[in-house]
Amino acid sequence: MTASSISDIRRFNRTVTQRIGVLQDSYLSRGRPLGEARLLFEIGLGGADVRDLRNRLALDSGYMSRLLRSLEKQGLISLTKDVDDARARRVELTGDGRREWQSYDDASNELANSLLSGLDPKAQDRLVSAMTEVERLLSTASVQLSVESPDSSDARWCLDQYVKELAGRFDGGFDPANGNTVSSTEMTPPSGYFVVARQDGTAVGCGGLIRRSADAAEIKRMWTSPSARGRGVARRILAMLEDIARDEGFSRVLLDTNRSLNEARTLYARCGYVEIARYNQNPYAHHFFEKTL
Amino acid sequence: MTASSISDIRRFNRTVTQRIGVLQDSYLSRGRPLGEARLLFEIGLGGADVRDLRNRLALDSGYMSRLLRSLEKQGLISLTKDVDDARARRVELTGDGRREWQSYDDASNELANSLLSGLDPKAQDRLVSAMTEVERLLSTASVQLSVESPDSSDARWCLDQYVKELAGRFDGGFDPANGNTVSSTEMTPPSGYFVVARQDGTAVGCGGLIRRSADAAEIKRMWTSPSARGRGVARRILAMLEDIARDEGFSRVLLDTNRSLNEARTLYARCGYVEIARYNQNPYAHHFFEKTL
DNA sequence: CTCATTATCTGACTAAAGTCAGGTAATGAC
DNA sequence: GTCATTACCTGACTTTAGTCAGATAATGAG
Numbered sequence: 236m237t238a239s240s241i242s243d244i245r246r247f248n249r250t251v252t253q254r255i256g257v258l259q260d261s262y263l264s265r266g267r268p269l270g271e272a273r274l275l276f277e278i279g280l281g282g283a284d285v286r287d288l289r290n291r292l293a294l295d296s297g298y299m300s301r302l303l304r305s306l307e308k309q310g311l312i313s314l315t316k317d318v319d320d321a322r323a324r325r326v327e328l329t330g331d332g333r334r335e336w337q338s339y340d341d342a343s344n345e346l347a348n349s350l351l352s353g354l355d356p357k358a359q360d361r362l363v364s365a366m367t368e369v370e371r372l373l374s375t376a377s378v379q380l381s382v383e384s385p386d387s388s389d390a391r392w393c394l395d396q397y398v399k400e401l402a403g404r405f406d407g408g409f410d411p412a413n414g415n416t417v418s419s420t421e422m423t424p425p426s427g428y429f430v431v432a433r434q435d436g437t438a439v440g441c442g443g444l445i446r447r448s449a450d451a452a453e454i455k456r457m458w459t460s461p462s463a464r465g466r467g468v469a470r471r472i473l474a475m476l477e478d479i480a481r482d483e484g485f486s487r488v489l490l491d492t493n494r495s496l497n498e499a500r501t502l503y504a505r506c507g508y509v510e511i512a513r514y515n516q517n518p519y520a521h522h523f524f525e526k527t528l
Numbered sequence: 529m530t531a532s533s534i535s536d537i538r539r540f541n542r543t544v545t546q547r548i549g550v551l552q553d554s555y556l557s558r559g560r561p562l563g564e565a566r567l568l569f570e571i572g573l574g575g576a577d578v579r580d581l582r583n584r585l586a587l588d589s590g591y592m593s594r595l596l597r598s599l600e601k602q603g604l605i606s607l608t609k610d611v612d613d614a615r616a617r618r619v620e621l622t623g624d625g626r627r628e629w630q631s632y633d634d635a636s637n638e639l640a641n642s643l644l645s646g647l648d649p650k651a652q653d654r655l656v657s658a659m660t661e662v663e664r665l666l667s668t669a670s671v672q673l674s675v676e677s678p679d680s681s682d683a684r685w686c687l688d689q690y691v692k693e694l695a696g697r698f699d700g701g702f703d704p705a706n707g708n709t710v711s712s713t714e715m716t717p718p719s720g721y722f723v724v725a726r727q728d729g730t731a732v733g734c735g736g737l738i739r740r741s742a743d744a745a746e747i748k749r750m751w752t753s754p755s756a757r758g759r760g761v762a763r764r765i766l767a768m769l770e771d772i773a774r775d776e777g778f779s780r781v782l783l784d785t786n787r788s789l790n791e792a793r794t795l796y797a798r799c800g801y802v803e804i805a806r807y808n809q810n811p812y813a814h815h816f817f818e819k820t821l
Numbered sequence: 822c823t824c825a826t827t828a829t830c831t832g833a834c835t836a837a838a839g840t841c842a843g844g845t846a847a848t849g850a851c
Numbered sequence: 852g853t854c855a856t857t858a859c860c861t862g863a864c865t866t867t868a869g870t871c872a873g874a875t876a877a878t879g880a881g
Binding site: 616 | 866867868869870871876877878
């Protein structure tokens with residue numbers, strides 16, 4: 236890392252976050268304590284579960300309770316019991332609350348606009364694309380991979396999403412019981428491995444590795460959340476699974492894929508996989524790949 | 529402004545400033561109130577005048593006084609009377625204070641580094657240049673121009689810098705009494721105009737417009753602070769002076785410049801000025817320009 | 822010397838933010 | 852049914868941040 240990069244980043248951290256952060260707060264807290272304003276804005280037009288809000292804003296439950304009470308007293312929100320869990324509560328914005336939220340939303344737009352004013356159109360475009368780039372790269376950097384049990388709740392959620400997505404994309408739908416099923420024990424060490432990618436605590440992708448033969452491992456259940464696509468998450472999961480396979484002494488990795496998954500095929504080709512002949516009877520698979528480690 | 533630009537900026541504001549801002553605060557306030565930590569960091573290894581600190585951090589004098597007292601009690605700073613002005617005070621970090629400052633500085637570097645880790649080298653480069661671009665464009669956008677008296681303290685400071693810089697750059701030095709002197713009344717409405725560019729309250733550039741003849745105005749005293757160069761400040765000052773000249777009914781603008789000021793010549797050429805014959809006896813001028821409005 | 826101004830300090834506040842211990846009621850595993 | 856856990860509430864705090872109205876002493880202009 237060069238010293239000048241570090242100082243560039245520090246200057247960015249210092250000036251940009253400070254400048255925008257202060258503006259943001261002042262736009263948001265128009266006569267209302269910042270804490271309340273933030274909470275109200277976070278609730279959103281669609282309402283929210285109190286539990287989620289507490290997690291998202293990292294607030295103490297007592298403090299949260301008091302903030303909600305205050306907003307309720309001001310007639311901005313209404314609290315109802317959760318239908319599924321009578322302990323939990325749901326917050327919804329009232330009419331007044333919605334108006335208030337709108338004014339915050341407008342202020343946010345105004346702030347975004349004010350950053351552009353004072354720049355000529357070309358510079359505006361450059362600013363927007365540089366901001367997009369920073370945002371994209373920082374999100375990319377904040378994705379973290381970990382090996383864990385395919386039975387963990389995040390892993391199960393990912394696998395569930397995986398199945399749903401394939402069902403939507405394959406021509407004749409997808410029945411996980413029909414294809415080459417993979418049991419969770421097959422993906423649990425020491426038989427196999429399962430990797431979950433997370434961003435800020437929420438799962439955004441997964442992939443499994445199982446033993447196929449003495450020298451070959453197989454990649455299964457590769458999935459990336461739509462929100463995290465285009466950021467190299469799948470590529471990193473793949474690389475991690477290959478590293479594991481190498482460590483486990485396998486000399487090659489196999490995988491199969493459906494003809495409708497074009498991005499996947501492109502990824503495999505880019506990562507050094509070569510297409511080979513069909514090596515199993517999976518009815519959903521049309522392309523077969525291999526990579527020598 | 530397109531709606532997608534706005535939403536890109538909002539996403540940037542939301543995620544980037546939040547992500548970095550929170551990290552920054554948590555790195556900085558290791559067990560110490562954020563306000564104290566910020567103040568300590570702002571004092572810096574070289575010490576500072578209390579007055580300057582109050583301005584930079586925009587703190588109430590009472591609050592500031594208390595913060596300083598607290599840091600002093602903790603043995604982190606020492607306060608001395610200013611030698612020139614016995615009312616004012618100077619703060620210096622003690623040994624402990626310096627150690628503390630160092631740990632903040634290290635934390636800042638660590639934060640910068642942590643943003644890069646998890647990205648491959650190419651992506652790191654892209655992130656750094658995108659950040660630099662955002663920082664540069666946002667500072668550009670925050671430069672504001674205003675017409676004011678050439679006798680205002682900021683204006684006088686700019687003119688002072690202008691003279692100092694020319695004295696350093698001209699081959700045989702520069703004596704403002706020798707060249708074509710310009711009195712401040714000549715640059716004061718309605719005879720003429722003076723523009724000051726400011727960024728976050730500090731002057732970063734200036735330029736004057738005076739009457740030369742019934743149809744021609746002349747640009748004088750164009751200067752941009754080294755810290756603000758390369759951001760189009762001079763171009764904006766020039767454009768503003770031209771607008772004023774146009775409003776005042778002049779049909780052309782004149783200016784002269786020294787051969788050592790290459791950037792200035794480039795700027796004038798780019799802004800539509802054409803070189804003309806010598807029109808005055810200014811011993812420091814080698815190039816003469818004109819623009820028809 | 823007078824007098825407005827400047828730089829700082831002090832005391833007396835307030836509001837906002839956050840913490841902590843304990844309490845109630847619902848839930849889910851066994 | 853028992854019992855640990857979860858979701859939330861309440862009351863009693865503390866800390867942090869910030870404001871405001873004077874007081875004090877030095878400075879500088881006239």
